[in-house]
Amino acid sequence: MQADREQLLDQLLLGYEVEQFYGREAELLDSRQFDAWLDLLADDIRYWMPLATNQEAGNWDREHSREGQDLNWFDEGKFELEQRVKQIQTGLHWAEEPVSRTTHMFSNLQVEPRDDGHIEAATRFLVYRNRTNVETDFYVGKRRDHLRRDQGGALKISRREILLDQHVLLAKNLTTFF
């Protein structure tokens, strides 16, 4: 009984920590502190958003394009994400100049510590983007992260899978981070 309770408490604490972490992350993105956001990513992060297609029953495992093989909306690492940030910061990236207003929301958090020390964290996301006058997009989907601690114990994102629930992308571009 006591042991169960302690395990539950550990999970609660971890869940709380991860929730706070994601809250901070959203705050950084939505206040355009992109360099600070990059600091939350492990140097070897894989950032992957596949395409979603309509598949026959029995082939649901083929719904998403494959990482490392097929076309994807994103399939890259930290260096490439840094280039995206730099591009926005040039002030000449017209798709983000003037910059978008974004609100990143997440919910349905589930955390699962793994034996090798990393934490799996699954959420649903809703990213709202509004820019220039009336241009507005909603990006909704599922996010599955791997988190791990650096030497100082701080959480870093070492893997992010982003499953956007759209076949034809309804927005004209993907200039926001997820």
Added chain:
Amino acid sequence: MRIESPRRYTGDLVNLGQGLISRDIFTAPDIYDDELERVFARSWLFVGHESQVPNNEDYILSRTGEESVIFNRDRNGKLHVFLNNCRHRGMRVCRYDKGNSRKFMCPFHAWTYSDQGELIAVPKLDTGYHNELDRSKWGLIEARVYSYRGYVFACWDAETPDFETYLGDLRFYFDDYCELPDGSYGEWEAFGGILKWQMPCNWKFGAENFAGDFYHNPSHASVDQVILSPAGTKGRHTYDGVTKQRDAWKLNIAVTPQGHTSRGQLFKDDYDYMPTYREMAVVENYFRDCYAKRQAKLGEKARWFGHGGTIFPNVSYSNGVQSMGTWHPSGPHQTETWRIFLAPKAAPDEVKAVLRHYVIRYQGPAGLTEQDDMENWGSSHQGARGTIARRHDFHYGMGQGHEQEGWPADWLGGEVHATEDVSEQNQRAYFTRWAADMDRPPTADRIHPPTNAAEAAE
């Protein structure tokens, strides 16, 4: 604003004698409706690459104009393009983006079609139709299909000339695109998946931009300040390091009768291979080897270094990233772009990996370059809609009167115009063709299709 009907295009809305084009051609709903009939229903339209349906009975969904089509390879290996539209009440008979099947069963009343388009099963054919339905007359509606070096085009008009005539003198440039890096014709293989996304602009903005807008380079200044090229150097093109150090004509090429276009560079001399992928030995060796073979094979013509262009009306090919981007019309104010990327099938995995990684960061909605293009086109489209703005035509006069023929090399093509650096020659050729098609009304049977035999007999 010009609202009188019927409209005239050549010399009026498309007034290229003055270098002017009315903004209405991008926004007016009735012009858009006419385009579907006069441009899309007549042209050879790109539907996909053979490698997207590698095995017998493979299919993918594609589009021609606004309409969904099934592009498949039947049980005997023959390619088909069918309207994805049930002959009974028009439901889509195929609702999966990709698959392998010998038949397509309509979900509504279960009419079933074969992979060759025949209507093979109709429920209650006896008790409902009293065996009075002639199934042989109610197969899927099928387009003409032509595979040009693996790139597959479809056409709905029996009177349109064959694809190679339609292609005209673009052949040299499209062949250059179809060549493998070693200058031979061989197999390209599309990466899995198709980028599909919506753009808030008329479909012609993408088509004309890719046709020849070297002039818009400043809008990509931000990409040139970061590292996109797999060479690991600043800039967006793998070939930046190459082309900047060579003496070349930077050319716009317009195939004048057909309105197809190309952009590229013609080197003034033969050059040695320039190391590009310094830290990737396999990739470097592959391209070095290909370069030598291409030089040996093509001789002087290897000096042509194609960048891409537009095949009238709505597909743009991009060399280097080896993509085909199709601008599907989705109403006057909306475009659904589909983009595929290909790699040489026999290339080492390392080469394919580098290419794939590069191309999806270059083009498409997450691509560092194309993102800015869409910003441009979306805003141009809005800028074509204003009541006051519409009174003022767009300027298409850059470089007019400076087109040359048989220059800088006569082997660049017969009915071809060339201009150097920035010029709107290609856009003019594109819209001249467009206007000619728009001025040609559909034949009578296309305007009012007879609804029954009695009406047809009148």
